[in-house]
Amino acid sequence: MEWLRSLMLPPQGSQFAGEVDNVYMGLFWLCGVLFVGIAAAAIGFAWRYRYKPGRVTPHQTHNTTLEIVWTVIPLLLCVAIFFWGLNGWMKYAVAPGEAMEIQITAKKWLWQFEYPDGTRTANEIHVVLNKPVRFVMTSEDVLHDFFVPDMRVKHDIIPGRYTEVWFTPTVPGTHHVTCAEYCGKGHSDMQAKLVVDNEADFQKFMETGGTEWEDYKMKPAEWGRIQYERKGCSTCHSIDGSRIASGGPSWKGIWGKMEKMNDGKEVLVDADYVRESMMQPQAKIVAGYDPIMPTFQGLLREHEIQGLIAFIKSLGNNPNGGPPAPTVLSLPPKPAGASGASGTTGTK
Amino acid sequence: MANTLTSRGKIADHPRPEVNYLNASKGIWSWMTTVDHKRIGVMYLVGVLTAFLMGGIFALFVRLSLLNPKHMLFGKVLMSAETYNRVFTLHGVIMVFLFIIPSIPAALGNFVLPLMLGAKDVAFPRLNLASFYLWVIGAVMAVCGMIFGAIDTGWTFYTPYSTTTSGTVTLMVMAVFILGFSSIFTGINFVATVHKLRAPGMGWFDMPLFVWGIYSTAIIQVLATPVLGITLCLLALERVFSIGIFDPKLGGDPVLFQHFFWFYSHPAVYIMILPGMAIISELIPTFSRKTMFGYRAVAYSSVSLALLSFIVWGHHMFVAGQSQLATVIFSALTFLVAIPSGVKMFNWLGTMYKGNISLETPMLYAISFLLLFGIGGLTGIFLGTLSTDVHLTDTYFVVAHFHYVMMGGTVIAFIGGLHYWWPKMTGRMYNEKFGALGCVLVFIGFNMTFLTQFFLGSKGMPRRYYNYLDQYQPLHAFSTYGSWVIGLGMMITAVNLLASLRKPYDAPDNPWGGTTLEWKTSSPPIEHNFEEQPVLERAPYDYRPEPVAH
Amino acid sequence: MSIQEHTHEHGGSAVYVRTLLALLLLTVLTVAASYIDFGSGNVIIALLIASIKASLVALFFMHLRYEKAVNAVIACSGFLFLGIFLMFCFLDFDTRDDARALHPQPVMYGPAKPAGAAAPAPAAEAK
Amino acid sequence: MSTSTLDFHDPHAHGGDAHHQHHFATMEQQFDTSKIGMWLFLVTEVLLFGGLFVGFGMMQARYPQEFLEAHEHLQRPLGALNTVVLLISSFTMVMGVLSAQRNDKKKLVMYLILTILCACVFLCVKYFEYSHKFEEHLLPPRWYQAQPGDTVRDAAGNVSHGYGTFFAFYFMMTGLHGFHILVGIFLLAWIAIRANRGEFSSKYYTPVDLVGLYWHLVDLIWIYLFPLFYLIK
Ligand code: HEA
Numbered sequence A: 001m002e003w004l005r006s007l008m009l010p011p012q013g014s015q016f017a018g019e020v021d022n023v024y025m026g027l028f029w030l031c032g033v034l035f036v037g038i039a040a041a042a043i044g045f046a047w048r049y050r051y052k053p054g055r056v057t058p059h060q061t062h063n064t065t066l067e068i069v070w071t072v073i074p075l076l077l078c079v080a081i082f083f084w085g086l087n088g089w090m091k092y093a094v095a096p097g098e099a100m101e102i103q104i105t106a107k108k109w110l111w112q113f114e115y116p117d118g119t120r121t122a123n124e125i126h127v128v129l130n131k132p133v134r135f136v137m138t139s140e141d142v143l144h145d146f147f148v149p150d151m152r153v154k155h156d157i158i159p160g161r162y163t164e165v166w167f168t169p170t171v172p173g174t175h176h177v178t179c180a181e182y183c184g185k186g187h188s189d190m191q192a193k194l195v196v197d198n199e200a201d202f203q204k205f206m207e208t209g210g211t212e213w214e215d216y217k218m219k220p221a222e223w224g225r226i227q228y229e230r231k232g233c234s235t236c237h238s239i240d241g242s243r244i245a246s247g248g249p250s251w252k253g254i255w256g257k258m259e260k261m262n263d264g265k266e267v268l269v270d271a272d273y274v275r276e277s278m279m280q281p282q283a284k285i286v287a288g289y290d291p292i293m294p295t296f297q298g299l300l301r302e303h304e305i306q307g308l309i310a311f312i313k314s315l316g317n318n319p320n321g322g323p324p325a326p327t328v329l330s331l332p333p334k335p336a337g338a339s340g341a342s343g344t345t346g347t348k
Numbered sequence B: 001m002a003n004t005l006t007s008r009g010k011i012a013d014h015p016r017p018e019v020n021y022l023n024a025s026k027g028i029w030s031w032m033t034t035v036d037h038k039r040i041g042v043m044y045l046v047g048v049l050t051a052f053l054m055g056g057i058f059a060l061f062v063r064l065s066l067l068n069p070k071h072m073l074f075g076k077v078l079m080s081a082e083t084y085n086r087v088f089t090l091h092g093v094i095m096v097f098l099f100i101i102p103s104i105p106a107a108l109g110n111f112v113l114p115l116m117l118g119a120k121d122v123a124f125p126r127l128n129l130a131s132f133y134l135w136v137i138g139a140v141m142a143v144c145g146m147i148f149g150a151i152d153t154g155w156t157f158y159t160p161y162s163t164t165t166s167g168t169v170t171l172m173v174m175a176v177f178i179l180g181f182s183s184i185f186t187g188i189n190f191v192a193t194v195h196k197l198r199a200p201g202m203g204w205f206d207m208p209l210f211v212w213g214i215y216s217t218a219i220i221q222v223l224a225t226p227v228l229g230i231t232l233c234l235l236a237l238e239r240v241f242s243i244g245i246f247d248p249k250l251g252g253d254p255v256l257f258q259h260f261f262w263f264y265s266h267p268a269v270y271i272m273i274l275p276g277m278a279i280i281s282e283l284i285p286t287f288s289r290k291t292m293f294g295y296r297a298v299a300y301s302s303v304s305l306a307l308l309s310f311i312v313w314g315h316h317m318f319v320a321g322q323s324q325l326a327t328v329i330f331s332a333l334t335f336l337v338a339i340p341s342g343v344k345m346f347n348w349l350g351t352m353y354k355g356n357i358s359l360e361t362p363m364l365y366a367i368s369f370l371l372l373f374g375i376g377g378l379t380g381i382f383l384g385t386l387s388t389d390v391h392l393t394d395t396y397f398v399v400a401h402f403h404y405v406m407m408g409g410t411v412i413a414f415i416g417g418l419h420y421w422w423p424k425m426t427g428r429m430y431n432e433k434f435g436a437l438g439c440v441l442v443f444i445g446f447n448m449t450f451l452t453q454f455f456l457g458s459k460g461m462p463r464r465y466y467n468y469l470d471q472y473q474p475l476h477a478f479s480t481y482g483s484w485v486i487g488l489g490m491m492i493t494a495v496n497l498l499a500s501l502r503k504p505y506d507a508p509d510n511p512w513g514g515t516t517l518e519w520k521t522s523s524p525p526i527e528h529n530f531e532e533q534p535v536l537e538r539a540p541y542d543y544r545p546e547p548v549a550h
Numbered sequence C: 001m002s003i004q005e006h007t008h009e010h011g012g013s014a015v016y017v018r019t020l021l022a023l024l025l026l027t028v029l030t031v032a033a034s035y036i037d038f039g040s041g042n043v044i045i046a047l048l049i050a051s052i053k054a055s056l057v058a059l060f061f062m063h064l065r066y067e068k069a070v071n072a073v074i075a076c077s078g079f080l081f082l083g084i085f086l087m088f089c090f091l092d093f094d095t096r097d098d099a100r101a102l103h104p105q106p107v108m109y110g111p112a113k114p115a116g117a118a119a120p121a122p123a124a125e126a127k
Numbered sequence D: 001m002s003t004s005t006l007d008f009h010d011p012h013a014h015g016g017d018a019h020h021q022h023h024f025a026t027m028e029q030q031f032d033t034s035k036i037g038m039w040l041f042l043v044t045e046v047l048l049f050g051g052l053f054v055g056f057g058m059m060q061a062r063y064p065q066e067f068l069e070a071h072e073h074l075q076r077p078l079g080a081l082n083t084v085v086l087l088i089s090s091f092t093m094v095m096g097v098l099s100a101q102r103n104d105k106k107k108l109v110m111y112l113i114l115t116i117l118c119a120c121v122f123l124c125v126k127y128f129e130y131s132h133k134f135e136e137h138l139l140p141p142r143w144y145q146a147q148p149g150d151t152v153r154d155a156a157g158n159v160s161h162g163y164g165t166f167f168a169f170y171f172m173m174t175g176l177h178g179f180h181i182l183v184g185i186f187l188l189a190w191i192a193i194r195a196n197r198g199e200f201s202s203k204y205y206t207p208v209d210l211v212g213l214y215w216h217l218v219d220l221i222w223i224y225l226f227p228l229f230y231l232i233k
């Protein structure tokens, strides 16, 4: 029956999944049998007792025994189903004390995560395989909902309140996080990646902000491209020149351009301006856009900022070159390979 | 007209009277000022079907947009995310508040209920007309709201999104407020009518089951709708004056709004389904030519569904931040509603057993109802169960569930009832073959559209999503194709019914051999319903050959 | 309390006067009680007195005492369902626990902290 | 209110039977039916106000201290005065119905006018209370101005939203109630005019009875509003 389960349900990624799936499949079979019974009776009777002129039907007004039977049996079934569902849910309801705690702040339309040590990420979380993790969640604007289908968990995120959800991931790899409470234009773009690492990878992630960076083989622009997706810039900024509805300007070709602001001034898009755009996005608003970009202050590590700047530059097609992007990423142990701004776009 | 009547009913028992309710007085004005429940019913019918058409068109656009993840149609982007959000909201709002809640009670119920009771009219005819005009005002306001900016809150108006988003939320909310009062007035009227205007000799347990269903519905309309009214007032005040009850920024509680909303809106789903069940309880005995099995059980289950519907609303809030104890209690109570629903289901099947079943269009709809409501109701159990609901809530599984109960249940029953009473209302028979074709197409298209959505949902596709992952595309596309089949079936049905209006009166008084009082008057009925006050001699659904002393 | 049979007339001025006096008396009582501190008892006393007053109005002024039972059933059902509404809302409210209680430090986005262990020194940016 | 206005008015008719509508077999049946209709309507009113009571209860549970302090700003004597006024008006109303039942047109009109007067007194008192609140900025959260006695504050000295919430409910609930009083005044005036024309008798006085029921309900709601806002600690 595994094929049937996997036809209907997503892959199992947490200790809840098996349990939920059992209840689901149990209900599926129970309701399937009930439905087939109903359908067979309805169609069968319609065929077996099809109209014959003049046939006289029996005058059956009721049958108390039968009626009691079909009241009591469903009742018993329902009681059983309730307790079965309750049983699985009780575990979901109470998080164990030793779980790692990750704070989630949801806002239109971005996930922000904070680890116990203060590390923050956006739209990507790493958790440790087979270690329970608890999310304490709040929202800055409207209702959102933290939904990880593979983990079979979901809970609303409420402004002004803190709700929580927990699970123990059991399958390494990447899982999908998605917002399941309607929150406006970008509701369906409010996605994040949940990466289940083993202990060592997780440590690396916590230290460097990502394993890709670890061997320092990547060019800043490539690194920037990864950040572009991971930090959620991609929800609002395209890189192909198209405008994302309810988002910001495309990054294609902005480097080195004189950008018009909504107060009429013009600003040169250079490293300072891009940096300011990330840290204090409300300081200068590009003409024709709403001031909805959230600040990334504290969300980006220095080398991530630099990667992004390099990436934006790499998208510039200003023939006169514009101002140069930082050529050297300064990182504690300076590796050999990480130098030189490149004009190549990152690989996908 | 090749109408093969398979009924034992007497055809054209007596000459058709010259003057009936349709031609008793002429001119628009005579309709607009009428207090005749039959005319009000017909006006309501026209109104709700227009709303249905409007909501249906929005639905087809929703589906069209979801055809592929890029929303491309002939190389163009069909609609933006904002438009999509408005379209599904308008679809939901129109379908729920303008169409389905008034549909059966106010259109068919208005027409049939007094006839079934052997009454000359409803208890408060002028209130009835007022209810219709409130509906019109509400509808006009809603349409204005759409023209001047629309809303994108979802039909549930959840705060704080609804208090902060732009658009004509206040106008829409006031429109729904007024529609609520329209519904309350209908409810008051029917309760009073059932209590006081039954024909001589008609005890409570001699009433047709349709009346029981509408009566139970009316109880909910009276008791639940005022809370919707105050909820919407609070929402409007919150938007306009920032009174800070639902808005966390001003110290309010957004979850409180959900309690308020669902305290009405869960009972409201029984405002939708009870009349549907009520119609089915008429169709099945009539077309099986057999007495209703377990009449009392069905009558009691209608009332108990109405009462139980008030204590389960929290099942919409399992993951919404209500307390865990409340969640557990609401889940337990939710299962209680499955029992009376099941009782009805089994009694309908019991009625068909050993019947003499003819499959005219209304009966085809009744059988569709049994299958589709069966699926819809049983998937409700998945949602009421705690551990599975956590995964399934706010996904397409829920969307599929409620379309199975609302479209597959109520709308199917409504159209079935429309075909059943069409000869009575208009005096004309429609074409049986096209009627059946429409029904079959809708049935097939419906399952194509919404069965797929169960899979989408359980796979993790959230609802109200404009963009979706590529992996869901095949199922979404298939669902969209299904919606076209529904549209085709509906169109055939509509054309078939409308076409019949061009013929002269040709319907017999009792085309199906029904036993309830509405068949005792002419088709279409005379202005005051009956030539003389009918007196109940036989219980309804008594299909024994010779009348037996009661 | 004589109930005339021939018309709808019920009660009679004597009954109404007595009802009014009782209502006024209860008003005085409830105001007086509000000046004394009974702790949480104040709420109960006030609502109890209000309910007695409401019943008096319903039974005598609104004639429920003399009416057909169906009207009383209708009237009671209103309060019954209101009670259900109130009860479940309080059930939720009283038993809710906020994750904040478990985690007293709410997270807000403030000034940047030095990021994780790998925090680099600000880079020299060529312009 | 709607049931009465919509179903019984034929200002030119006199005497009981002219009011008999064709779809009722007897006047008795017609009377009972309108009674049921009216009670159903009153139930919807109870639930309409009920929603506000539930909201009030939830917020009071959320901000007990704020509500306690805020309620000190209401003038208890004025609330008590209004309670007495409304109770008396209920009494005059029921006496009016009694007079109609007894065919006593003069007394009926007199009692109706007395009832209207009471209603006006009530509204006057409310007017003074409201203007006092406005002056002191005792208003819903967005406009609420901190009072010296407000103790629940955050670190920065901003007062809790609970104070404003209390006044939001105060204005909504007494406002909705006041609106009902206003509607009641119009209904009473309309009944009084018809009574003066001699349209009612012991055989036909349904409108008087129904408006009476409405009026008592308005009183009944105030009976709960008064302790809830003015008295509860
Ligand atoms: C006509 C309308 C209608 C009807 C009749 C129902 C009927 C039921 N609904 Fe449904 N429901 C909706 C309309 C309706 N619903 C809507 C509109 C929503 C979504 C709103 C939104 O969020 O936008 C919704 C959402 C919804 C939810 C919330 C989902 C979520 O958002 O998380 C739940 C959860 O419990 C639920 C449960 C049920 C149940 C248990 C029934 C039961 O009444 C079903 C009972 C029937 C049967 C069970 C079948 C027949 C019985 C038998 C054959 C007997 C044997 C059965 C057993 C032993 C199980 N519904």
Ligand code: HEA
Binding pocket: B049, B052, B053, B055, B056, B057, B059, B060, B062, B063, B088, B089, B091, B092, B093, B095, B096, B099, B100, B153, B154, B155, B156, B399, B403, B406, B407, B411, B415, B449, B463, B464, B465, B466, B483, B486, B487, B490, B491, B493, B494, B497
């Ligand atoms: C009565 C209720 C009702 C009905 C009947 C329908 C009918 C349909 N619905 Fe809808 N739907 C809702 C109520 C209803 N819906 C609600 C409440 C929501 C939630 C909104 C929200 O999230 O806020 C929703 C949401 C919803 C969604 C999810 C959107 C999302 O979450 O992103 C989708 C997607 O496929 C959908 C599709 C459809 C389709 C294809 C139909 C089709 O079945 C429509 C078929 C109808 C027609 C094609 C019209 C044809 C009519 C005529 C030709 C006239 C008939 C005349 C005579 C018979 C005489 N609906």
Ligand code: CUA
Binding pocket: A109, A143, A144, A145, A179, A180, A181, A182, A183, A184, A186, A187, A188, A190
């Ligand atoms: Cu965030 Cu939907």
Ligand SMILES: [Cu+2]
Binding pocket: B265, B266, B269, B312, B313, B315, B316
């Ligand atoms: Cu529900």
